[in-house]
Amino acid sequence: MNQVVTAPPRVRIAPSPTGDPHIGTAYIALFNYVFAKKHGGKFIIRIEDTDRNRYRPESEAMILDAIKWFGIEWDEGPDIGGPYGPYKQSERLPLYLEAAKELIEKNHAYRCFCTVARLEKLREVQTANKLPPGYDRHCRALSLEEAEKKLAAGEKFTIRFKVPTSGVTSFNDQIRGKVEFENARLDDLVLLKADGYPTYHLASVVDDNAMKITHVIRGEEWVSSTPKHVLLYEAFGWTAPLFTHLNLLRNTDKSKISKRKNPTSILYYRRKGILPKALRNFLALMGWSLGGDQEIFSTETMIENFTWERFSLGGPVFDLQKLLWMNGQYLKQLPDEAWVAMIRDQVFTEEYLKQIVPLIKERVQALEEFIPNADFFFTGDLKYEGTSILPKGFAAKVVAKWFSDILESFETLDEWSVPKIKAVIETFVAQNGLKTKDIFMPMRIAVSGTPVSPPLFETIQVLGKEMVRRRMRLAMDYLKTLKEPIAQNTEASPS
RNA sequence: GUCCCCAUCGUCUAGAGGCCUAGGACAUUACCCUUUCACGGUAAGGACACGAGUUCGAAUCUCGUUGGGGACACCA
Numbered sequence: 001m002n003q004v005v006t007a008p009p010r011v012r013i014a015p016s017p018t019g020d021p022h023i024g025t026a027y028i029a030l031f032n033y034v035f036a037k038k039h040g041g042k043f044i045i046r047i048e049d050t051d052r053n054r055y056r057p058e059s060e061a062m063i064l065d066a067i068k069w070f071g072i073e074w075d076e077g078p079d080i081g082g083p084y085g086p087y088k089q090s091e092r093l094p095l096y097l098e099a100a101k102e103l104i105e106k107n108h109a110y111r112c113f114c115t116v117a118r119l120e121k122l123r124e125v126q127t128a129n130k131l132p133p134g135y136d137r138h139c140r141a142l143s144l145e146e147a148e149k150k151l152a153a154g155e156k157f158t159i160r161f162k163v164p165t166s167g168v169t170s171f172n173d174q175i176r177g178k179v180e181f182e183n184a185r186l187d188d189l190v191l192l193k194a195d196g197y198p199t200y201h202l203a204s205v206v207d208d209n210a211m212k213i214t215h216v217i218r219g220e221e222w223v224s225s226t227p228k229h230v231l232l233y234e235a236f237g238w239t240a241p242l243f244t245h246l247n248l249l250r251n252t253d254k255s256k257i258s259k260r261k262n263p264t265s266i267l268y269y270r271r272k273g274i275l276p277k278a279l280r281n282f283l284a285l286m287g288w289s290l291g292g293d294q295e296i297f298s299t300e301t302m303i304e305n306f307t308w309e310r311f312s313l314g315g316p317v318f319d320l321q322k323l324l325w326m327n328g329q330y331l332k333q334l335p336d337e338a339w340v341a342m343i344r345d346q347v348f349t350e351e352y353l354k355q356i357v358p359l360i361k362e363r364v365q366a367l368e369e370f371i372p373n374a375d376f377f378f379t380g381d382l383k384y385e386g387t388s389i390l391p392k393g394f395a396a397k398v399v400a401k402w403f404s405d406i407l408e409s410f411e412t413l414d415e416w417s418v419p420k421i422k423a424v425i426e427t428f429v430a431q432n433g434l435k436t437k438d439i440f441m442p443m444r445i446a447v448s449g450t451p452v453s454p455p456l457f458e459t460i461q462v463l464g465k466e467m468v469r470r471r472m473r474l475a476m477d478y479l480k481t482l483k484e485p486i487a488q489n490t491e492a493s494p495s
Numbered sequence: 496g497u498c499c500c501c502a503u504c505g506u507c508u509a510g511a512g513g514c515c516u517a518g519g520a521c522a523u524u525a526c527c528c529u530u531u532c533a534c535g536g537u538a539a540g541g542a543c544a545c546g547a548g549u550u551c552g553a554a555u556c557u558c559g560u561u562g563g564g565g566a567c568a569c570c571a
Contacts, residue, residue, distance in 0.1 A: 016571050051570055116569070123568085132497040133567060158569050176500070185498055185567090193569040200571050224499055224566040247501080247564090254563060282507095285520090289508060293519040312508075315564060319506050322521040332534085 009041035009214045014204060016048040017059030020265035020466070021066035023318070024219065024249055024257060027283045031246060032217045033072040034284075034299065038306040041214070045077035046207060047088040050197045056414070060088075066266040071276040071299070076211075084211040089203050096198035099206045099236070100159045100191050108235040109191060111157040112139040113150050134187035135160070159192040161201075161232065169227040174215075174244035175308050181227040189228055201225060205232045208241055217244040220315075221256070244308065247287055247315045257318055259469065268466040269323075272380055273346065278327040286316040296329055347378060355462045359454035377463065382449035382471055384478040389445040391438045396482040399442050402428070403472050403479075406443075416465050418457045425457070446475035 011032040015025045036043040045067070047060055064079055076082025086092060103109035114135075123133045139147075140162060151157070163186045170180040191202040198206070208216060223245045233240040251261040258264065269279055280299050288311050290297055334342075360374050376382065390396060409424045425443070429436055444456050447468055453459060460468050 014571085018571075048571065054570065112569090114569095119568080127496080130496040134497095156569095160569095173500095179499070181499075187567080190569050195569075197569085199569070204571090219565095220500070221565060221571090227499095245500085250564080252506085256565075285507060287507090291509075293509070295508085295520055309511090313501055314503095314508090315501070316508090317506055319521070322507065325521055328534095 007214065009036055009039050010044065010212050011036045011041065011215050011217055012044040012046050012208070012211065012213055014046045014048045014218075015063050016051065016054075017056055017063060018051065018054040019056055019059055020267055021059075021063040023262075023264050023266055023269070023283075025063070026067065026070050026266055026279070027249055027286065028217065028219055028246060029067055029070070029072055030280055030283050030299075031288075034303050034306050035215065035217060037303045042075040043072070044082065044211065044213070045074045045087065046211070047078050047090075048200065048203065049088060049090045050200065050203055052195065052197065062267070066270070069270055069276060070266065071280060089198070089207065092203075092207065093196065093198075095210065096192065096202055096206055097196070099202065100198070103161065103191065103235055104159065106235065108162050109159050110140055110142070110162060111147050111151070112160045112188075112190070113142075113147075113155050113157045114138055115156075132185075135189075137188055140188060156194045158190045158194050160188040161191050161228070161235070163188050163228065163231060169230050171226055171230050171240070171243055173223075173226075174217075174242055175311050175313065176223075176245065179223065179226070181224075183227075183231075186228055186231075189225075201228055201232065205229050205236070205238075209233070209236070209238045213241050215244065216241045217246065220245045220248050246311070247313055249286060250315045250317045252317055254315060254317065260473075262318055262320070263466065263470050265466050267464075268470065271464070271466065273342075274323065274327050275330050278323070278330040281330075282323045282326050286318065287311055296326065352377070352462075359458050359462065363454070376448045376450065376453070379449075380467075380470075381474055384445070384449070384475055387482065388451055389442050389475065389479065390482070391441055394438065396479040400476045400479040402432070402439060402442070403446065403476050406439075407469060407472055410465065410469070413465075416461060418461050421460050422457045442475075443472075446472050 013025060013029045013032055015021070033043045035041075045064065047063075049055055049060070060078070064077070067074070074080070076084065076087060078085075078087040081087070089096075100109060104111070112135075118138075119135070122136060126133045139160070142150075164183045167183045168180055169183055169186075170178055173179050189201055190199050192198055207213075226243055226245075230240050249257040251257055253261070255261075263269070277298065281295075281297060284297075284299070284302050285295060288302070288306075289295075290301070290305055291310060356374050356377050360370060364370060364373055390399060406424060406428055409428065410421075413420050413424070425439065426436075428434075429439055440456055441451060444453055444459075445451060447456075447460055447463060449471075463471075
């Protein structure tokens with residue numbers, strides 16, 4: 001387990017640009033970075049944009065930006081290049097094609113003409129019969145002629161890996177030790193999709209090899225596909241890197257951290273005013289410790305003292321409260337000048353003020369009224385009280401469900417703009433046979449904390465998706481605490 | 496359902512067979528400091544999941560049980 005690192009390691013993180021930069025990415029990045037620096041190696045960022053359905057063009061820049069803010073520097077990456085570029089998988093497509101072809105030639109892969117519908121049906125039947133779902137290797141048995149015929153007929157196909165049907169595949173995880181899987185339990189995974197893009201499995205193996213990655217340090221969710229990767233390395237005749245699977249950050253209920261239950265966007269924490277060094281320290285503690293009682297330590301100290309032995313395997317619950325405490329510790333140490341600069345540069349930014357002013361200026365008569373009218377643009381979590389969040393005649397449970405549905409629609413938005421937000425709300429109102437006023441007041445109170453505020457859609461837009469999501473979730477939590485049978489004519493009173 | 500991983504206070508963890516009557520931190524409670532609030536200080540409650548074994552001795556090693564998590568996509 002205490003492996004000796006001889007050559008300088010090359011490690012990478014491989015985020016996919018499918019949305020906001022994720023806190024889990026920062027966590028994994030930190031350990032990759034620290035490990036690399038400890039041993040004088042290189043830390044690389046590679047963008048895995050092979051899923052064109054979930055691809056969000058704005059996401060890549062956001063991820064790089066967020067990691068930069070987080071305070072760890074990469075030695076090679078899509079923006080700065082490096083000796084093994086390009087560092088974006090969509091720009092490396094020929095490589096994967098060639099690799100897939102090579103595997104077919106070596107008889108380690110085959111074309112699969114099964115339709116998505118057939119696979120779905122198959123899975124359905126398997127689950128119904130309580131069998132583990134998996135590909136039944138239907139096309140593996142296809143003769144060469146049959147395959148050629150389908151190919152000539154222009155049938156769509158994927159390329160699947162021919163996984164050995166017997167034997168055992170194992171790997172030595174740097175913190176878990178030897179992990180073994182029976183090959184018979186593995187199914188023939190897709191390497192190349194019908195659209196010509198590779199799956200993660202193919203792309204990451206090909207790239208890790210091409211980029212001379214020595215250590216793959218990634219999340220625990222990859223443990224069960226690692227034997228497939230090992231088998232791929234063998235099929236190619238390449239040496240596999242050393243694997244390390246870190247435990248996943250968890251919600252309070254111990255499930256894998258999710259935006260439903262926690263703010264997961266790095267942007268949220270930046271906006272909140274969490275200091276990068278505090279976040280790094282906190283995330284480091286989610287699985288690693290210096291050894292004694294010291295909890296506050298710098299990333300440099302972590303690098304100096306880093307060993308995998310000090311890593312613990314239990315899935316750590318992400319505790320916002322402790323992060324806040326730790327952030328406070330760091331904040332207190334900062335000189336006043338730093339505070340002034342931070343408030344000017346991060347809180348009252350020109351960009352943010354420019355968005356807020358047009359919403360406020362028509363409702364005030366003197367500048368001093370600005371802050372009281374715009375306070376909720378600058379505060380974080382709001383406190384809800386009373387029952388004014390409930391429209392007359394609706395149960396709290398119902399309103400919570402509204403919020404949940406609207407939040408879901410917000411998630412699908414490809415652009416956070418007033419027209420799109422408006423469309424979501426209006427569609428929702430129409431589909432549920434509500435009156436506009438039914439939903440406006442609850443929404444307004446949820447996002448601004450007050451029944452008197454600037455226009456709703458603009459407010460939502462300016463607050464930003466992360467903040468709106470957070471506040472609506474908190475409002476939903478609050479709604480759940482309201483006693484169901486609300487006395488009809490009770491005045492709204494603080495609870 | 497199948498496979499894999501994991502298991503110390505509510506939470507993050509220290510603990511690598513005797514230093515453990517299990518230590519620290521967050522949170523909680525009480526008191527002190529204080530015009531208030533906060534900070535700070537002091538204190539309290541609070542855990543080795545269970546059962547077998549190995550051993551003179553087990554939180555620490557082994558096995559089983561239970562519990563939790565992850566994976567089983569033409570997503571990563």
